Amino acid sequence: MIQWTKQLNAAFGxxxxxxxxxxxxxxxxxxxVWTAISYQLKDNLKLSPSASQFVFSVAFFPWSIKPLYGIxxxxxxIKGRKRSPYLVIATVLSLVPWLVLGLNSSLRDSTWHLMVxxxxxxxxxxxxxxxxxxxxxxxVRFDRASFAGDLQSISWFSMALGxxxxxxxxxxxxxxxxxxxxxxxxxxxPCIQLLSCCFVDENSLNSKVSQEDSIVxxxxxNTLDEDIPLTKKSHSNTRRRKKGKKxxxxxxxxxxxxxxxxxxxxxxxxxxxxxxxxxxxxxRAFRQPMIWRPMSWFFxxxxxxxxLSTVIFYFETEVLKLEAxxxxxxxxxxxxxxxxxxxxxxxxxxxxxxxxxxxxxxxxLAFLSxxxxxxxxxxxxxxxISDKIMVLFxxxxxxxxxxxxxxxxxxxxxxxxxxxxxxTLFALFMSINNLGSTLGSFLGAGLASVLNIxxxxxxxxxxxxxxxxxxNFIPVAFLFLIPKEATGSST
Numbered sequence: 001m002i003q004w005t006k007q008l009n010a011a012f013g014x015x016x017x018x019x020x021x022x023x024x025x026x027x028x029x030x031x032x033v034w035t036a037i038s039y040q041l042k043d044n045l046k047l048s049p050s051a052s053q054f055v056f057s058v059a060f061f062p063w064s065i066k067p068l069y070g071i072x073x074x075x076x077x078i079k080g081r082k083r084s085p086y087l088v089i090a091t092v093l094s095l096v097p098w099l100v101l102g103l104n105s106s107l108r109d110s111t112w113h114l115m116v117x118x119x120x121x122x123x124x125x126x127x128x129x130x131x132x133x134x135x136x137x138x139x140v141r142f143d144r145a146s147f148a149g150d151l152q153s154i155s156w157f158s159m160a161l162g163x164x165x166x167x168x169x170x171x172x173x174x175x176x177x178x179x180x181x182x183x184x185x186x187x188x189x190p191c192i193q194l195l196s197c198c199f200v201d202e203n204s205l206n207s208k209v210s211q212e213d214s215i216v217x218x219x220x221x222n223t224l225d226e227d228i229p230l231t232k233k234s235h236s237n238t239r240r241r242k243k244g245k246k247x248x249x250x251x252x253x254x255x256x257x258x259x260x261x262x263x264x265x266x267x268x269x270x271x272x273x274x275x276x277x278x279x280x281x282x283x284r285a286f287r288q289p290m291i292w293r294p295m296s297w298f299f300x301x302x303x304x305x306x307x308l309s310t311v312i313f314y315f316e317t318e319v320l321k322l323e324a325x326x327x328x329x330x331x332x333x334x335x336x337x338x339x340x341x342x343x344x345x346x347x348x349x350x351x352x353x354x355x356x357x358x359x360x361x362x363x364x365l366a367f368l369s370x371x372x373x374x375x376x377x378x379x380x381x382x383x384x385i386s387d388k389i390m391v392l393f394x395x396x397x398x399x400x401x402x403x404x405x406x407x408x409x410x411x412x413x414x415x416x417x418x419x420x421x422x423x424t425l426f427a428l429f430m431s432i433n434n435l436g437s438t439l440g441s442f443l444g445a446g447l448a449s450v451l452n453i454x455x456x457x458x459x460x461x462x463x464x465x466x467x468x469x470x471x472n473f474i475p476v477a478f479l480f481l482i483p484k485e486a487t488g489s490s491t
Contacts, residue, residue: 015199016135021158022196023132026094026189027125028162031331032170033098033186035324036179037118038313044179045111048454053310053445055111057438059118062126064435067282067428069130074424075274087131088197093124095190102183128193130427163335171328278424285425291416293481295432298409301362301475302436306468307444308461315376315458320387330395337396341403354408354486355479361404362472368398369469376462409433412486444468 041052069086078085097117100107107113136155173182286292316322349357371394374380380390413429447467451460 015196017154019193019196019200020132020136020155022189022193023128024155024158025162026193027129028159028164029166029186029189030125031163031328032166032173033182035167035170035328035331036174036182038310039174039324040108040114040179041111042314042317042455044109045114046455047111048448049311049314050445050448050453051111052314053307053441053448055115055118056310057441057445058115060122060434060441061438062119062123064431064438066126066130066431066434067424069127070134070424070427071275071278073131073134075278076271083131083135084197084200087128087135088194090124090127090131091190091194091197093120094128095124095187095194097121097124098183098187098190102180102187105180108180108183133427160335160339164332167328167331167335169328171323171325174324174328282424282428286428290483294412294416294483294486295429297475297478297481299432299436300478300481301358301405302433302440303443304474305440305443305471306447306464307437307441308448308464308468309441309444311444311448311453311461311464312372314455315461316391318455319458320375320391322387322391326388326391330391333392334395334399337398337400338403340396341400342407344400345404345407349404350407351487353484354412355482355484357404357408358482359476359479361401362476364401364404365398366469366472368394368401369465369472371397372465373462373469376458376465412482415486 038052041047041055047055069090073082073086097120101114101117102108107117132155170182173185177185286295313327316327371390375387375390375394380387409429413426416425416429447464451464453461453464
């Protein structure tokens with residue numbers, strides 16, 4: 001019996017590990033289908049660069065409210081479970097929009113319907129990301145699996161692998177398959193993820209806590225019954241005996257309904273109290289200067305720099321005539337640049353002060369814009385350098401340098417989180433970062449509209465890139481918000 005139990009636990013542990021890898025692989029593999037969305041907005045819906053960027057900004061907004069999903073799953077369990085039901089809901093939200101877009105051409109060809117469906121899909125993906133992070137934290141905390149210490153490394157490796165595979169296959173698929181087929185093919189991964197949720201046993205401390213809470217609630221109700229004054233109890237008992245002789249069934253039904261009503265009221269009250277307490281803890285923590293000052297800087301570093309990535313995509317496909325397969329390869333090179341940036345950071349930069357790292361990163365990003373200026377002005381052709389080499393080189397360098405900016409954010413976020421609310425507060429930090437990126441994307445859409453940059457009209461794109469390059473120096477002026485002695489090391 002003991003041996004059988006060990007084998008069963010090992011099977012559930014393997015299923016849990018498989019689910020973690022699958023979810024993060026799917027998150028990275030999303031590049032397979034989002035590249036198709038870029039072409040759908042550009043070629044089929046004939047949207048301008050600023051309109052396309054607006055659609056992307058709205059669609060990715062659910063990633064900016066990640067703490068909400070964490071608070072809901074922490075405070076409002078479904079049938080006594082805090083993770084699995086929400087993961088199923090998130091997976092369904094991730095799956096259904098792609099099915100609808102693959103099967104219904106009228107919704108696929110409507111800008112507003114497409115934007116709503118993409119927003120719902122990102123809502124599911126963001127919720128799944130929060131829930132699986134919580135599951136990893138619980139596995140590490142409660143030693144639920146012997147591989148718990150390596151879960152974070154495994155998850156990041158799975159996402160990187162998914163990103164590389166999605167970028168490579170996405171470019172090939174766009175060149176050889178219809179866009180509706182691409183949407184339906186991507187549905188395979190969420191379907192497998194949905195099936196995998198059935199094989200994971202949520203056997204964490206949360207279930208024990210919920211059972212203890214229910215016991216406490218029941219005992220509390222019994223105590224309330226015992227605290228009724230003796231005279232009232234005697235009168236009520238007399239009335240019950242009299243009524244019991246006449247209608248014992250009615251008495252039992254009424255008592256059951258009364259107990260059910262009390263339990264439901266107590267449960268709702270407990271949920272409301274948990275939600276209120278979680279929100280209060282977040283607000284109290286975020287009022288501390290040591291937390292809001294550096295987070296304000298990272299937020300400012302996004303909203304002061306207009307994101308012109310969609311405009312650049314239009315330029316690369318219309319003017320440079322780069323194929324979808326090559327753009328997929330460029331994204332793979334970007335993933336490799338990101339991993340190289342992580343290696344360089346850990347090897348050479350982690351003992352530098354964060355102020356110096358972030359200042360160097362922004363100055364480097366400003367000068368990297370010179371590569372795009374050279375491509376847009378077509379000066380590289382005069383020196384015999386092909387557009388493809390410039391795009392590949394620029395993609396790798398930009399992603400690598402951006403990682404110098406993101407690593408301090410992760411490390412500082414981990415250092416600032418007070419004990420007890422680490423997961424929710426870290427999700428809030430990530431949401432602030434994501435919201436800043438979304439607002440930067442809106443700013444980029446607005447800049448493209450003001451400069452009249454449109455499909456087939458890129459005369460002012462050079463000016464837009466110069467403005468974005470100069471904006472990289474704005475956050476440098478506010479580096480006093482970053483703790484002076486903080487370094488790039490987590491220790």
